[in-house]
Amino acid sequence: MKHIYLIVFTLVLPLSLFAEDGSRLWLRFSQSGQEKAQVISKYKSPSIDIARQELAAHWQGQPVEFQLDKKLSYLKDGYRIKSDKNKIILSASQDAGLLYGAYHLLRLQQTGADCFNLDMEESPKYDIRILNHWDNLDRTVERGYAGYSLWKWDELPNTLSPRYEAYARANASVGINATVLNNVNASPQILTDEHLTKVKALADIFRPYGIKVYLSVNFSSPKVIGGVKDSDPLNPDVRKWWQDKVKEVYTLIPDFGGFLVKANSEGQPGPQDYGRTHADGANMLADVLKPYNGIVMWRAFVYNPTEEDRAKQAYTEFVPLDGQFRDNVIIQIKNGPVDFQPREPFNPLFGALKHTAEMVEFQITQEYLGFSNHLVYLASLFKETLDSDTYSDGKGSTIARLTDGTLRPAKLTAISAVANIGEDTNWCGHHFAQANWYAFGRLAWNHELPSETIADEWIKMTFSNNDGFVKPVKEIMLSSREATVDYMMPLGLHHIFAENHHYGPEPWLSEAGRPDWTAVYYHKADSAGLGFDRTAAGSNAVSQYFPPLDKVYGTIESCPENLLLWFHHIPWDYKMKDSKTLWDALCYKYDSGVQQVREYQKVWDRMEQYTDEQRFREVQSKLKIQARDAIWWKDACLLYFQTFSNRPVPYDIERPVHELEDLKKIKLDMKHHN
Ligand code: GCW
Numbered sequence: 001m002k003h004i005y006l007i008v009f010t011l012v013l014p015l016s017l018f019a020e021d022g023s024r025l026w027l028r029f030s031q032s033g034q035e036k037a038q039v040i041s042k043y044k045s046p047s048i049d050i051a052r053q054e055l056a057a058h059w060q061g062q063p064v065e066f067q068l069d070k071k072l073s074y075l076k077d078g079y080r081i082k083s084d085k086n087k088i089i090l091s092a093s094q095d096a097g098l099l100y101g102a103y104h105l106l107r108l109q110q111t112g113a114d115c116f117n118l119d120m121e122e123s124p125k126y127d128i129r130i131l132n133h134w135d136n137l138d139r140t141v142e143r144g145y146a147g148y149s150l151w152k153w154d155e156l157p158n159t160l161s162p163r164y165e166a167y168a169r170a171n172a173s174v175g176i177n178a179t180v181l182n183n184v185n186a187s188p189q190i191l192t193d194e195h196l197t198k199v200k201a202l203a204d205i206f207r208p209y210g211i212k213v214y215l216s217v218n219f220s221s222p223k224v225i226g227g228v229k230d231s232d233p234l235n236p237d238v239r240k241w242w243q244d245k246v247k248e249v250y251t252l253i254p255d256f257g258g259f260l261v262k263a264n265s266e267g268q269p270g271p272q273d274y275g276r277t278h279a280d281g282a283n284m285l286a287d288v289l290k291p292y293n294g295i296v297m298w299r300a301f302v303y304n305p306t307e308e309d310r311a312k313q314a315y316t317e318f319v320p321l322d323g324q325f326r327d328n329v330i331i332q333i334k335n336g337p338v339d340f341q342p343r344e345p346f347n348p349l350f351g352a353l354k355h356t357a358e359m360v361e362f363q364i365t366q367e368y369l370g371f372s373n374h375l376v377y378l379a380s381l382f383k384e385t386l387d388s389d390t391y392s393d394g395k396g397s398t399i400a401r402l403t404d405g406t407l408r409p410a411k412l413t414a415i416s417a418v419a420n421i422g423e424d425t426n427w428c429g430h431h432f433a434q435a436n437w438y439a440f441g442r443l444a445w446n447h448e449l450p451s452e453t454i455a456d457e458w459i460k461m462t463f464s465n466n467d468g469f470v471k472p473v474k475e476i477m478l479s480s481r482e483a484t485v486d487y488m489m490p491l492g493l494h495h496i497f498a499e500n501h502h503y504g505p506e507p508w509l510s511e512a513g514r515p516d517w518t519a520v521y522y523h524k525a526d527s528a529g530l531g532f533d534r535t536a537a538g539s540n541a542v543s544q545y546f547p548p549l550d551k552v553y554g555t556i557e558s559c560p561e562n563l564l565l566w567f568h569h570i571p572w573d574y575k576m577k578d579s580k581t582l583w584d585a586l587c588y589k590y591d592s593g594v595q596q597v598r599e600y601q602k603v604w605d606r607m608e609q610y611t612d613e614q615r616f617r618e619v620q621s622k623l624k625i626q627a628r629d630a631i632w633w634k635d636a637c638l639l640y641f642q643t644f645s646n647r648p649v650p651y652d653i654e655r656p657v658h659e660l661e662d663l664k665k666i667k668l669d670m671k672h673h674n
């Protein structure tokens with residue numbers, strides 16, 4: 001018997017050398033039988049050494065020669081790749097550029113691109129391409145669906161998990177060059193001496209990969225851990241405390257990036273606790289960080305339980321402060337005005353701050369998109385925001401061009417996203433959720449890349465180059481965001497999620513900690529119709545958009561139908577563009593979402609021949625959950641809205657399979673750690 005086992009083992013070894021568990025992400029270079037490439041480099045530095053090792057281990061093409069060339073500084077941390085007779089010259093002005101260039105070559109090889117006639121220059125659109133981890137010090141992750149935090153605070157700084165370096169490498173491979181380690185709902189403890197030595201250990205591992213560390217800070221830190229009387233930004237003792245603290249940080253981490261701050265939002269402390277403004281708070285920290293070239297990313301996600309439409313509050317709060325912020329402050333703005341919904345219009349604050357640097361905050365973790373159970377490819381959502389024209393500086397004032405320094409010369413450009421990374425073996429909980437980490441990095445580098453190109457690269461690198469696989473899977477990815485909008489909240493519906501955990505539907509939610517945490521606040525269903533009136537007759541949120549968008553959104557006929565119920569309260573029998581009634585259109589949308597997920601299942605099952613057993617099965621079973629959830633969403637929303645519309649579900653649509661009363665009883669036991 002023993003012998004038989006041995007033989008079997010030897011035979012399968014070459015194939016199963018690496019478990020196909022997703023742990024290798026998109027960095028799945030061929031492992032054996034390859035010629036070692038020659039790398040010619042007269043330079044030595046931690047980053048350059050990594051670039052050299054990566055190519056020496058995985059590159060199968062012509063010899064590559066590294067050149068550091070100051071003349072290329074216009075490429076920032078970008079690079080030039082040029083074929084030259086029998087070799088390839090990879091040049092950059094910074095060490096990190098050589099590293100990014102090395103990963104570019106490997107990407108070309110993995111995706112089967114021509115690796116001979118190369119001639120290209122690449123430079124990143126944003127200076128700071130940053131992940132925001134909402135990781136707590138107890139290793140829970142707020143809105144994290146891939147297990148506990150990667151950061152093992154209790155073991156640091158002495159024990160260093162190999163995943164820290166693997167994380168840095170994955171980020172570098174897509175050009176991500178910065179990370180905020182901890183939750184914006186920040187524990188003051190992150191700034192204790194004890195924790196800072198742990199942060200330093202991580203920063204030391206990330207540095208050779210070109211990654212700078214930032215921290216979220218709690219505005220009350222001086223009072224809570226510093227023993228200062230209060231945390232008033234105008235109190236000299238408070239400023240002194242921050243000065244000493246920042247000095248300590250930079251002594252440990254000389255290239256520390258700066259602070260991310262959530263202040264006076266959802267119960268977090270902030271300058272307003274002392275009658276000061278967001279500008280007072282941000283500037284105090286900015287002044288303290290300035291001598292070290294540190295920056296402050298100050299979040300615009302602020303809202304209070306007032307009478308004012310929640311969608312208007314960030315704009316109302318920040319526009320009057322425009323021009324008051326220091327030049328090392330950048331306002332971090334969520335893509336939409338409410339909160340990372342499956343679809344929102346863009347946040348009207350973009351472009352409205354004329355004299356203040358602005359950056360986008362996306363959410364990669366799928367708080368409102370089925371957690372790590374649903375396959376939703378987010379490049380489409382990210383691009384929708386980046387390509388939105390705000391008209392702030394005339395036609396063509398897209399959010400991409402406003403934030404990348406093209407339209408307004410900027411000292412500081414940045415783009416951020418809340419990470420979906422955790423301790424799970426496959427990093428993100430769903431194999432396809434890795435694509436969203438990848439896509440964020442690629443778009444932060446170049447927001448002009450089409451979603452399709454990014455999907456194509458990712459599929460080929462992560463799964464297979466076979467056309468029989470690439471094409472159908474790409475179609476799934478590219479349509480998945482819209483399918484999800486269809487089965488969750490089509491036509492501009494938003495925030496009808498179950499309370500707190502935000503997993504399933506709860507459109508009937510009418511009582512919560514505050515009115516703007518209920519679903520009825522957002523959909524306003526009644527016997528007359530459905531939707532939130534944000535026109536001049538309603539909350540007038542449309543007035544926050546630049547012309548002509550205020551009119552476009554504010555007029556039913558010109559409002560894009562995919563945002564109709566965001567801006568208008570529409571009668572149930574209103575005739576849509578295709579002359580269906582609103583009610584029928586709603587029903588068909590939900591149904592189409594369900595049908596699309598069913599189709600994904602069929603397509604995926606046919607992919608078995610192209611992929612490994614483990615990932616095939618895992619994706620297959622996630623798709624089952626997604627299909628069940630889609631039906632749950634459809635039934636819950638249609639049966640509930642039907643109590644207002646009093647109209648039948650069109651007869652050619654699949655019938656509901658649930659009773660509304662049963663769905664109302666569902667209470668998922670999902671803890672939300674705030
Ligand atoms: O999306 C909401 C989440 C909170 C989060 C908050 C924020 C970190 O439900 O969990 O807190 O936004 O972005 O600050």
